[in-house]
Amino acid sequence: MSEEYKIKLKNVTKEYDLYRTKSEKLKSFFNLTKHDNVPHFWSLKGVSLTIYKGESVGIIGVNGSGKSTMSNIISGIIPQTTGFVDVRGDTSIVAISAGLKRSLTGLENIRLKGLMQGMSFAEIDAVRDDIIEFADIGDFIDQPVKDYSSGMRSRLGFAIAVHINPDILIIDEALSVGDDTFYQKCLDKIEQFKKEGKTILFVSHSLKQVEMLCDRTAWIHFGDLRMLGDTEEVVNAYRQFSADFKKKSAKGRSNYQKEKKQLQLNFDINAYEQQVAKETQEKEGIAEHEAKKATHNLFYGEVLPSKMTAASKWLILVALFVMLFFAFVTVSGHSVTKSISDPSVLLHPVYPKTSGAGQIFK
Numbered sequence: 001m002s003e004e005y006k007i008k009l010k011n012v013t014k015e016y017d018l019y020r021t022k023s024e025k026l027k028s029f030f031n032l033t034k035h036d037n038v039p040h041f042w043s044l045k046g047v048s049l050t051i052y053k054g055e056s057v058g059i060i061g062v063n064g065s066g067k068s069t070m071s072n073i074i075s076g077i078i079p080q081t082t083g084f085v086d087v088r089g090d091t092s093i094v095a096i097s098a099g100l101k102r103s104l105t106g107l108e109n110i111r112l113k114g115l116m117q118g119m120s121f122a123e124i125d126a127v128r129d130d131i132i133e134f135a136d137i138g139d140f141i142d143q144p145v146k147d148y149s150s151g152m153r154s155r156l157g158f159a160i161a162v163h164i165n166p167d168i169l170i171i172d173e174a175l176s177v178g179d180d181t182f183y184q185k186c187l188d189k190i191e192q193f194k195k196e197g198k199t200i201l202f203v204s205h206s207l208k209q210v211e212m213l214c215d216r217t218a219w220i221h222f223g224d225l226r227m228l229g230d231t232e233e234v235v236n237a238y239r240q241f242s243a244d245f246k247k248k249s250a251k252g253r254s255n256y257q258k259e260k261k262q263l264q265l266n267f268d269i270n271a272y273e274q275q276v277a278k279e280t281q282e283k284e285g286i287a288e289h290e291a292k293k294a295t296h297n298l299f300y301g302e303v304l305p306s307k308m309t310a311a312s313k314w315l316i317l318v319a320l321f322v323m324l325f326f327a328f329v330t331v332s333g334h335s336v337t338k339s340i341s342d343p344s345v346l347l348h349p350v351y352p353k354t355s356g357a358g359q360i361f362k
Contacts, residue, residue, distance in 0.1 A: 089167025
């Protein structure tokens with residue numbers, strides 16, 4: 001295995017605000033009202049891992065554990081809330097209908113995805129027929145994707161992803177649909193990628209597929225990285241957890257899930273940052289203030305602000321007001337100067353004079 005890494009995550013978190021209504025979300029966006037009561041859900045609670053060049057790494061875990069959130073962060077679909085993310089190379093994610101525009105035809109989606117990956121029209125045309133043959137959806141290639149079945153969307157998405165020559169291939173449950181023939185084609189293609197030394201991230205509920213395809217495996221458990229290591233070891237531990245979980249009563253299983261979800265709701269990012277700073281201080285043997293500064297930079301140095309500044313909010317509000325004002329001026333028929341000096345004239349529009357048949361409406 002190469003010592004060169006392709007993916008590195010350090011202390012990565014992802015927070016979602018659980019707004020109850022669209023109006024509540026809009027008010028929060030402009031901070032027009034207090035929203036302290038809006039619950040915050042942490043899909044990831046400080047995940048750190050390194051994936052090396054040529055590795056095939058499985059990602060397993062129960063539903064809602066944060067697997068897809070992590071794969072979407074790595075592929076650049078969504079940003080992390082805190083932490084360091086370094087992805088070295090072009091990524092291509094394969095999920096059921098991921099990245100496919102439903103209003104476009106299959107052929108148009110091939111062109112669009114190719115252009116988004118930086119391919120030229122000539123390069124897209126060179127692989128177009130191979131993609132169509134691999135997807136095996138027949139004349140549907142010229143039909144809108146919205147008319148496809150989930151299996152057809154998955155086949156097209158997979159075919160596009162593996163033919164645009166990515167450095168890193170991310171497969172998120174994409175092999176859970178489709179017939180056995182296509183499934184075998186996918187496995188053969190993944191094996192080919194492995195032989196070519198490409199890096200593969202494989203998110204799946206199928207432990208057999210993970211065992212077959214992956215060198216190492218990460219077990220994500222309700223936002224935490226519970227285990228990372230040799231695939232056989234991690235999968236066996238996960239199977240044991242699943243067996244123990246199934247032995248619980250229905251109430252016991254429900255209580256366990258509620259407890260874990262509550263921890264994701266109650267996660268304190270500030271307390272976590274302090275914990276990491278303390279660990280950094282002890283490990284590096286540096287002063288407390290230096291550890292805090294280094295940790296804060298690690299948490300937020302690579303992160304774009306997820307919430308707008310007060311100045312930006314005011315700027316947008318002013319821009320909206322100006323746009324509305326000019327719209328009213330245009331409709332009223334008055335001049336801008338007159339409307340500014342006497343805004344009340346906007347309530348008394350000037351209608352253009354008409355002649356002939358139009359006079360009947362006077």
